[in-house]
Amino acid sequence: MIDRATIDRIMDAADIVDVVSEFVSLRKVGANYKGLCPFHDDTTPSFYVSPSRGICHCFSCGKTTNSVGFVMEREQMTYPEALRWLANKYHIEIRERELSDEEKREQNDRESMFIVNEWAADYFSDVLLNDVDGRAVGMQYFRSRGFRDDIIQKFRLGFALPSRTAMSNTATLKGYKEEYLVKTGLCYRRDGGELSDRYAGRVIFPWINVSGKVCAFGGRLLDSRTKGVQQKYVNSPDSDIYHKERELYGIYQAKRAIAKEDLVYMVEGYTDVISMHQCGIENVVANSGTALSVHQIRILRRFTANIVLLYDGDAAGIHAAMRGTDMLLAEGMNVKVLLLPDGEDPDSFARNHSASGFREYIEEHQTDFIEFKTNIMLRGVTDPIKRSEAINSIVKSVSVINDQIVRATYIKDCAHRLGINEATLISTMNKFIRSGKEEKRKETAREEARTADKPQEPLRPATPDVQASKVEYMLVQAVVRHGEMTIYRNVETEDGGTTDLNVAQYISYDLGADGLSFHSEEYNRILAEAVEHSADADFKAEAYFTRHPDIGISTIAAEMAADRFQLSKSMQVQEDEDSLRNRVVHMVLDFRMDYVKTRLGRLREEMALAASDMEKLMPLMKEYTEVQNLRNRIAKELGNEIIV
Template sequence: MIPQSTIDRIIDAANIVDVVSDYVTLRRAGASYKGLCPFHDDKTPSFSVSPARGVCKCFSCGKGGNPVHFIMEMEQMNYVEALKHLAKKYGITVEEEQMTDEQRQHLNERESMFAVNEWAANYFSQTMQNHQDGRAIGLAYFRSRGFRDDIITKFRLGFCLDAPNAMSDEAKAKGYNEKYLIDTGLCVKRDNGTIYDRFRGRAMFPWVAVNGKVVAFGGRVLDARTKGVNQKYVNSPDSSIYHKARELYGIFQAKKMIAKEDMVYMVEGYTDVLAMHQCGIENVVANSGTALNEAQIHLLHRFTNNITLIYDGDEAGIHAATRSTDMLLAEE
């Protein structure tokens, strides 16, 4: 719960011209401003912003509203997320009220897990770009698959060195608590109490949730070890910040374009998502390795009612497509 006094401060601070200008180039037109609508494929400037009234509106598609409505639509956030987004922009501290000690502890634990995941995503990316093995093994793999550097950067792809504790030692040296390395699944605890890096020797695909936070990782085994290995990918286990069955890979990078195109492509795996982006198709997600389920459908429903399934042409893919179609129809 955000206290009403804080909500009032945020709404007072949020200047509609300022907020919209982060996304749209505005030109003054009399008492208002005009620009190309960010919500539809606009050829003429249909988007009008009224500083006097504190609102914006597209005269073609009708979308707009006050700064909070604009951010909700633009960032595909709910009301509270949009308020927090604006609070951050204007340097307003949001003190949530009436939390018990237990709730606060839980919140701190989640924040600590997000923090270590965020650090790890950067570490894996830096390792792949700067470490000799990272370049020779990880980067070479993505390049051999034909992925461009801009796609590697956009999806924060990386590499975990093939050593039991290369990542975890670095994390601990940076002050991250071993507990959160285990809770996030970045490390596995042995029976004797020591830990090792779960993803050692793997190409890394961070899972970024709809709110932009790194919630998990997928790791693909590389080199000769792929021969005879039936499971090429290892995923983070479910945790208090990650429920595989509720997430969709690529949702963060796709959400704006899904809303804009009012359509989403659903593909099978990580590299399908990357390949589509590389071709300029950005409204795409993968339900990587899980059967499509209701929670994932509800997540997509926030952005669009239209979905196109592109699964592999093998028996498993055809089966998944017919099953998923029935579920999508059932969820309208």
């Protein structure tokens, strides 16, 4: 791992203007720089770079980041890869921190497995291109699919010789350990203990992860051997470097196009992905035989929130689309669905169309998930019970969407399309939402019961949604921008002395007195680190956090600092101690008000569930009264009318 001192040197050396200028043409505007945003189709320069703050921000698409984050986003790199890119640019030697024996063993095992897979991918490719059987059998198959040489090379396609020991014998002769041939799944041991090649006689599709490393393989039997064979494809088993539910085929080749187009096409198979690339459509991935998982969706969410499910129009394709829709919606994705005409799949369709023709067809025929479900589930249905079940399924899909405005929009659309009163649909949707929350609470209770022996945390505000509220954002923004600024002087301490409190210390003290904390762990960490460094004479919160070695922290801080740097210093409002103190105190009270309102809502739900059990109901009613009184006291401090 890269040690903290090295990360600090990289962050110190990385000049944001210098870094961005490698990719964007900038011109100086006052103290800042301006250019076309590289993260969306920008026609009028809206991308600003602030050398003093070390951040860049687009006032059109809202993207905000620092030097490391910019390289990660622009080049689609991981955090360590971006650090190494910058280290190379500024000629900084990377120093890895000393790992524990366990970490060394795990890291060595993983690296050894990646090395073996990299060698195997080259081996399979060499067999395909240079071996007599590889050219006659493997290459003939790829040619029959219409794959060009550049596409074969791009996806590192290969062929495994029919002999069950050809690859393993070559690997051991090259010095690769049998242990890693088995751990990667390239080989397995027969009953007698001998190694056997898993992919013998198959064409090979390497899986390349988002970082560009070969993590697994898929092997396909050739057409003449697939008659009557159920297992046409064999994929690598799960291992330390490959979990099928966490990987997407084609993600490495597609990630830049996905980010550029702000859209991803999801297909089912290897050849669908490859044919679409050859057609000229590169923003495409496949989950290849596995049910779509949350992990896969979150990989895609790093690059775009827009997805089109592009499946065959047969029963399997319809089932795959229906199965993934709710999960995608729950993860905040904007979902469209396109089922291709009968007898067509993305592979065949791509081979018969140009990129523009394919995209035009998708644009004209894709539907949102409501229209898709309506067409599939309600077409020709006259039975009232079946129609009711179908409508409930559609409304349930809407209920998993977290954004309330999007939910309301879809419900209005449903009411119009289905000819049902909007209030009825809202009532049904709310039942699903409450049911979902109740199931989450039950799962939380089950988890707490499993960990009952562990010490429990004190009071902590919790809402049905784990997203931080606006007031939390504003409080942490105050810590990032003004954390070191003193707002209370000569405050008496328990030992009879006095002390000054800055913004970070006051917020931490006030919330900590009642065991309150933020929903976001990153927010809690920002507050804790601001308090920890408050004693440092040269501590400046904004500079510290926008250059933080943790990319998550620095990205949050950059966003919170971004909306100020477009103004010149003379135009920026400079807060004095009194106005800053009043604003922070008011925000802390707002935070407390959010907490008590959330708690009151939960208590109402708990009382409704316990209505027939007086033993449970009485303490809930008592707490409800206490929290109501607390809410009214806070309202009075905020200058609002007391709520009854």
